[in-house]
Amino acid sequence: xxxxxxxxxxxxxxxxxxxxxxxxxxxxxxxxxxxxxxxxxxxxxxxxxxxxxxxxxxxxxxxxxxxxxxxxxxxxxxxxxxxxxxxxxxxxxxxxxxxxxxxxxxxxxxxxxxxxxxxxxxxxxxxxxxxxxxxxxxxxxxxxxxxxxxxxxxxxxxxxxxxxxxxxxxxxxxxxxxxxxxxxxxxxxxxxxxxxxxxxxxxxxxxxxxxxxxxxxxxxxxxxxxxxxxxxxxxxxxxxxxxxxxxxxxxxxxxxxxxxxxxxxxxxxxxxxxxxxxxxxxxxxxxxxxxxxxxxxxxxxxxxxxxxxxxxxxxxxxxxxxxxxxxxxxxxxxxxxxxxxxxxxxxxxxxxxxxxxxxxxxxxxxxxxxxxxxxxxxxxxxxxxxxxxxxxxxx
Amino acid sequence: xxxxxxxxxxxxxxxxxxxxxxxxxxxxxxxxxxxxxxxxxxxxxxxxxxxxxxxxxxxxxxxxxxxxxxxxxxxxxxxxxxxxxxxxxxxxxxxxxxxxxxxxxxxxxxxxxxxxxxxxxxxxxxxxxxxxxxxxxxxxxxxxxxxxxxxxxxxxxxxxxxxxxxxxxxxxxxxxxxxxxxxxxxxxxxxxxxxxxxxxxxxxxxxxxxxxxxxxxxxxxxxxxxxxxxxxxxxxxxxxxxxxxxxxxxxxxxxxxxxxxxxxxxxxxxxxxxxxxx
Numbered sequence: 165x166x167x168x169x170x171x172x173x174x175x176x177x178x179x180x181x182x183x184x185x186x187x188x189x190x191x192x193x194x195x196x197x198x199x200x201x202x203x204x205x206x207x208x209x210x211x212x213x214x215x216x217x218x219x220x221x222x223x224x225x226x227x228x229x230x231x232x233x234x235x236x237x238x239x240x241x242x243x244x245x246x247x248x249x250x251x252x253x254x255x256x257x258x259x260x261x262x263x264x265x266x267x268x269x270x271x272x273x274x275x276x277x278x279x280x281x282x283x284x285x286x287x288x289x290x291x292x293x294x295x296x297x298x299x300x301x302x303x304x305x306x307x308x309x310x311x312x313x314x315x316x317x318x319x320x321x322x323x324x325x326x327x328x329x330x331x332x333x334x335x336x337x338x339x340x341x342x343x344x345x346x347x348x349x350x351x352x353x354x355x356x357x358x359x360x361x362x363x364x365x366x367x368x369x370x371x372x373x374x375x376x377x378x379x380x381x382x383x384x385x386x387x388x389x390x391x392x393x394x395x396x397x398x399x400x401x402x403x404x405x406x407x408x409x410x411x412x413x414x415x416x417x418x419x420x421x422x423x424x425x426x427x428x429x430x431x432x433x434x435x436x437x438x439x440x441x442x443x444x445x446x447x448x449x450x451x452x453x454x455x456x457x458x459x460x461x462x463x464x465x466x467x468x469x470x471x472x473x474x475x476x477x478x479x480x481x482x483x484x485x486x487x488x489x490x491x492x493x494x495x496x497x498x499x500x501x502x503x504x505x506x507x508x509x510x511x512x513x514x515x516x517x518x519x520x521x522x523x524x525x526x527x528x529x530x531x532x533x534x535x536x537x538x539x540x541x542x543x544x545x546x547x548x549x550x551x552x553x554x555x556x557x558x559x
Numbered sequence: 560x561x562x563x564x565x566x567x568x569x570x571x572x573x574x575x576x577x578x579x580x581x582x583x584x585x586x587x588x589x590x591x592x593x594x595x596x597x598x599x600x601x602x603x604x605x606x607x608x609x610x611x612x613x614x615x616x617x618x619x620x621x622x623x624x625x626x627x628x629x630x631x632x633x634x635x636x637x638x639x640x641x642x643x644x645x646x647x648x649x650x651x652x653x654x655x656x657x658x659x660x661x662x663x664x665x666x667x668x669x670x671x672x673x674x675x676x677x678x679x680x681x682x683x684x685x686x687x688x689x690x691x692x693x694x695x696x697x698x699x700x701x702x703x704x705x706x707x708x709x710x711x712x713x714x715x716x717x718x719x720x721x722x723x724x725x726x727x728x729x730x731x732x733x734x735x736x737x738x739x740x741x742x743x744x745x746x747x748x749x750x751x752x753x754x755x756x757x758x759x760x761x762x763x764x765x766x767x768x769x770x771x772x773x774x775x776x777x778x779x780x781x782x783x784x785x786x787x788x789x790x791x792x793x794x795x796x797x798x799x800x801x802x803x804x805x806x807x808x809x810x811x812x813x814x815x816x817x818x819x820x821x822x823x824x825x826x827x828x829x830x831x832x833x834x835x836x837x
Contacts (some may be wrong), residue, residue: 215733216732216733217729217732217733236732236737237729237732237733238732238733238734238735238736238737242733243733243734244729244730244733246726246729246730248724248726250724250726250727250729250730251730252727252730252731252745253749254748254749263731263734263744264734264735267734267735267736267740268735311730311734315734
């Protein structure tokens with residue numbers, strides 16, 4: 165077990181492209197750190213630099229207090245779980261899991277003991293003498309993890325280990341990965357593009373974009389207090405809605421109505437002055453006025469025609485349109501691309517914005533009919549139009 | 560109704576298969592039959608020998624020509640295969656794994672050389688070999704054999720190597736292996752079947768060559784079986800040594816048939832490797 169520290173780590177390719185830019189991260193001993201971000205953000209490259217499979221162009225990498233920039237992967241005492249498992253097809257499960265120990269010239273009895281132990285933890289005991297080709301996806305994934313566990317390394321590095329599994333299996337394996345890490349207490353760095361995995365698994369989550377670290381914090385802080393537009397739109401599902409707004413004095417003007425700014429928001433914005441901003445509101449900050457009752461103090465009531473209603477049983481997702489000008493922003497375009505929405509009319513900007521609201525299951529909202537909704541304005545996030553920074557960031 | 564047309568289809572396919580089967584195997588059967596006929600009855604045109612005799616077989620082993628030719632064929636084909644596979648393995652590893660300038664050029668050049676008709680170069684090669692002293696030697700055959708064994712081996716092996724997931728090497732390195740250990744313990748066992756299959760394919764092509772053999776060899780020093788058979792002396796100047804030729808053909812073909820039967824799955828895999836992903 166050990167801490168991992170990345171100090172201004174940069175990866176620059178011969179053609180000048182920088183996949184990772186001055187990346188600073190401290191992973192505590194025994195911590196489960198998640199690197200999350202859209203494709204191409206540099207998270208896998210960062211992980212491979214920690215593993216030693218990619219050279220570090222600039223910066224320092226320390227594992228357990230030692231600088232390891234120039235150490236080969238085999239000398240770093242780390243174990244890696246690959247996205248498509250990389251199991252040795254010509255070896256049985258037992259041999260796969262024992263390979264590293266055999267290379268380290270551990271004696272046979274010890275190898276057997278460790279392999280049996282790991283197999284017991286992962287429920288692989290009856291598969292020990294089978295070859296990977298005869299195993300299911302979930303079993304192969306467990307073998308890949310078993311191969312990492314037997315080595316009892318300083319750290320686990322996992323590169324999207326669950327993304328090749330089907331949805332149901334993924335949910336199950338998520339829980340067992342979390343349990344395993346807690347049980348073993350080994351420092352783990354886990355890469356994923358799925359923000360749900362990030363939120364549910366990590367002690368802390370580092371959000372990356374285009375090679376730069378956006379924010380690293382606990383899931384709750386990322387959700388409640390995102391540092392910028394990108395983090396706000398990336399974390400949370402369904403994603404946060406973004407609409408243009410104006411701040412005037414102590415009021416905020418949204419496309420569907422005005423509201424009074426109160427408390428913390430107001431004090432943070434006082435220094436900023438009157439300006440155009442991007443307002444972010446999560447689907448869960450809306451409610452059906454009929455259901456909400458009177459206990460929302462900072463709230464904005466408005467009527468709108470509902471387009472589509474998705475009933476999940478436990479809640480309703482209501483889609484409605486809001487007339488607003490184009491909210492132009494590079495971050496929003498990238499978020500739209502990540503969600504696959506850039507070709508959907510109104511999805512990535514335009515004259516009309518689609519807004520998603522999460523309503524209580526008791527709501528009577530019906531597609532094609534008007535409904536009165538309530539927005540909790542205390543939970544609004546306001547972002548600078550140019551930089552995308554959260555204007556009320558608590559830091 | 561369905562049963563009827565399915566039955567009709569089966570009859571059609573059975574007949575078609577029978578025709579293909581018979582037309583493919585008939586020459587083989589005929590040669591085998593010829594080889595077992597008593598030399599005097601060789602020309603009688605009957606399907607089955609009227610008089611069975613192994614005289615043709617004992618006859619070809621009497622002279623040195625055939626045994627020498629067998630020795631030459633075996634030696635030359637084996638050496639050509641060995642050199643081709645070793646060189647091609649190195650080339651194929653680089654081609655499958657790396658992206659280097661000139662990669663496409665190498666592949667295209669290899670293909671172009673293999674496609675060049677041998678008959679058009681045997682003339683100049685004959686002259687060249689005579690002046691250099693390689694005429695009628697093992698090396699004199701092995702070198703031209705490289706023109707078709709090497710490209711074939713490179714293409715087959717790179718198709719096989721491409722199927723090996725390279726993450727295995729990285730996984731091995733993270734597990735504690737040096738690059739050489741990773742190569743030896745992980746890549747080699749995975750590549751071995753591909754290498755073996757390529758060797759079989761290359762051997763068959765080298766063994767069967769006729770054009771180079773007949774043009775560049777003349778005595779039992781280096782003459783391979785295909786060429787030697789064509790030079791069998793008959794009982795007299797005017798009679799064809801049909802029986803001996805047939806016997807020799809059988810002796811030479813049977814090992815290949817056995818090898819192909821045993822390794823047929825591997826051979827098909829080798830010819831179709833890389834055709835479909837995964």
